[in-house]
Amino acid sequence: MTVVAGGPSAARPQLIRAINEQVLLDHIRRSGPVSRTELARLSGLSKPTVSAALGTIERVGLVHATGQRTGVPGPAAVLYEVRPEAGFVLGLDVGREFLRGAVADMTGAVRSRLSVRTKAGDAMARVQELAGLATTLLVDAGISASQLTQTVIGSPGVYDPRLDTLTLTGRLSGWDSPAVLPALRNEFGSTLMVENDVDAAALAERVHGHGRDVDSFAFVSVGTGIGMGLVLDGKLRHGAHGVAGEISYLPFAEGHGSDARDARKRGSFDASASAAAVVRAARRAGVRGASSAEKVFAAAARGDEVAAEIVAEEALLVAKAVCTVIAVVDPELIVLGGGIGQAPGFLEAVVDQLRQLAPVLPEVKASVLGTDTVVAGCIAAGLDRAWEHLVARISSPSTTG
Structure with missing residues (x-):
């Protein structure tokens, strides 16, 4: 049997140093710019340990000194933050x-x-x-x-x-x-x-939008396609096969009516409630200028009763999908995104339906993030x-x- 000098015990100090360095780096990333004293308080590590660990992560170019904190009692404290480059x-x-x-x-x-x-x-x-x-x-x-x-x-x-x-x-x-x-x-x-x-x-919503400081929420996107991003316990969930959130495959085929070919390729709910389905239903009903879902919604806003019925059907379909999510996951928040999900007045129409359908009504908001989401x-x-x-x-x- 070959014995490595020092064995596992020799590697232990190196592992502890690496853990300390990772802890400090995480604090600097999330709280910087911060001083050594603040890092000791945040991490619970001793000041000498903080100094040694900080020296390593500064030497490899992950953080740098960015100035000093003045205006407080005592010597000016050097502040550290992530090095952008x-x-x-x-x-x-x-x-x-x-x-x-x-x-x-x-x-x-x-x-x-x-x-x-x-x-x-x-x-x-x-x-x-x-x-x-x-x-x-x-x-x-x-x-x-x-x-x-x-x-x-x-x-x-x-x-x-x-x-x-x-x-x-x-x-x-x-x-x-x-x-x-x-x-x-x-x-x-x-x-x-x-x-x-x-x-x-959904990750963008967690970092920049309504999902900040929310442990569980569902981002439901309704537009050209339909999908959902699910954040539980602060983490994006993909599921065992990666299909968590593929709500386009929910077996909903009522409302606007489902195109059989679309249903096979993209799911029944997508075929019944996507932007293409809204346009298809509007054209069948004789809504003039129904070349896009946006124009159908605009016609409804102008008082076109037929277009308004189609928008109401869309709100009911989306509310049924959201109700399914509420009943299964019970998130704190639902965020509606996509061209239809963020359309003026659509949020209120969906919420009105949810009041009648859902066992509980979580907070429902329309995303304020734009096309670069x-x-x-x-x-x-x-x-x-x-x-x-x-x-x-x-x-x-x-x-x-």
């Missing part, structure tokens, strides 16, 4: 009509942002457009691809690890091809992470993952030795 995150949103993206530093500050209309005729062309968008964003941010710590793409669909492909990709034609993920990895490298787009929007969620997810990678550097022998 410790890494960068690229967030991309893949839509059927638009591609959106942004680059942020490790403090979350956006260095570049861009939205372009896609001209791609197939999935591979869309991959190339994403790569081109990323290149432009990096140039605008003044950084190189090698400086990226994490890349996150917000995409319709669910990752299937058994087949290593995306499934349930909705209206994004060809995006479920087995060739898509290898092509994305070829363009973006090992830092790539793919997140469901509605889940990413998915990108913001990708940045948030990327920052969390990027910090995991950067913290791992602290524990490496080259930095702790």
Whole structure:
């Protein structure tokens, strides 16, 4: 039997140092700028331990001294905060009509942002457009691809690890091809992470919107497609098979009427309540100028009784889906997003229906986040993952030795 000198006991001090350094880094990230005294109070560590740990994470370039706190009794205290250039995150949103993206530093500050209309005729062309968008964003941010710590793409669909492909990709034609993920990895490298787009929007809501300081909420997006992001105990939940939140497959086929082909491809609820279903119902009913759900809602607001009936049917359908979520999960908050979910007056119509349907009525709000919601969620997810990678550097022998 081979015996390593020192054995497990020799590794224990190094492990303790790494844990202390991770604890301090987390406090600096969430509370900075902070002084050594404040870090000792927040962490419960002794001042000498804080000084030693702080020296390591400052030496590897994750934090830096940013000034001094004055105006209080005693010597001026040096303040520490995250070094913005410790890494960068690229967030991309893949839509059927638009591609959106942004680059942020490790403090979350956006260095570049861009939205372009896609001209791609197939999935591979869309991959190339994403790569081109990323290149432009990096140039605008003044950084190189090698400086990226994490890349996150917000995409319709669910990752299937058994087949290593995306499934349930909705209206994004060809995006479920087995060739898509290898092509994305070829363009973006090992830092790539793919997140469901509605889940990413829910993350944005948790960080920037109504979901702040809320332990459990459901973000329900109703628009071109339908989906839900579910946050429980402060964490985004994907479920055992990654389909938590795929409410487009709820077996609702009433209301506007379901298109059988759409129901098979995208789910009964999507086929009955998405923007396309609203338009289809309005045209059947003879609503003039019903070229989009937005115009149907506008007609209802102008007093068109037929359009108003269609909007009321839509509110009932969405309320039934939300009632299902309430009965199963009982979240503190429901946030409505998407073009229909955020339409003027729609929130009130849904709440009126919920008062009659739901066993309890949680707080229901319309999202105030805009078209970059998915990108913001990708940045948030990327920052969390990027910090995991950067913290791992602290524990490496080259930095702790």
